[in-house]
Amino acid sequence: MSKASKNSTSTFFFDGRLTPAIRRKLQEKRRQIGLPYQLIAKFFGVNWSTFRKWELGPTEVCELSVRPRLEAFMKGEYDVQLRGLVEARVCRNYGSLVPQEVLLCLERVSNAYRLCHERPDLRDSMVKNIDQATIEAMSKLISPAGSRPAPGDGQP
Known part of the structure; x- marks a missing residue:
């Protein structure tokens, strides 16, 4: 070249x-x-x-x-x-304590929340979904592997 x-x-x-x-x-x-x-x-x-x-x-x-x-x-x-x-x-x-990718995820959620300022229904849904995902992740961490119901077995 x-x-x-x-x-x-x-x-x-x-x-x-x-x-x-x-x-x-x-x-x-x-x-x-x-x-x-x-x-x-x-x-x-x-x-x-x-x-x-x-x-x-x-x-x-x-x-x-x-x-x-x-x-x-x-x-x-x-x-x-x-x-x-x-x-x-x-x-x-x-x-x-908090990895960079988690901080970036928090930033994205924060931006999305602010952008939905005229749609409180979307804000509420977003927070509810984040809470649900967090609860599910934490329950998987603290529950012994054998005590969790298998996916699709109809357990709540």
Whole structure:
């Protein structure tokens, strides 16, 4: 491969348009680092829903003032700094007791709950389902393997 073609493939330029490829790159980078929407949004000085719209739509173009920082984010220039924020947040809030994937799950549930603010029925259903899943998981952990009813035997 020639020097010119190497440079052209490694060069990344962001013109502010949030194309499907750019949206994927934003989401992949945020998830790779383990950033919840609230934390990445605070880093960029925007609302969490703004960053979510950059990733998922409907926003098509970001503000001019944010473009250089978004480009640097996608290039990985802030990775070390952002990982430090994530680690500090986890240690401050939970110490090392809760794994990162659990924290991300909690963040997703929290975001979904907030998005359902106009649908209390969905909120109630979500909480009920989470409670039920937690109860089932805990009962499997504390019940001896032989004392649990077999799946489909009609036991409640």
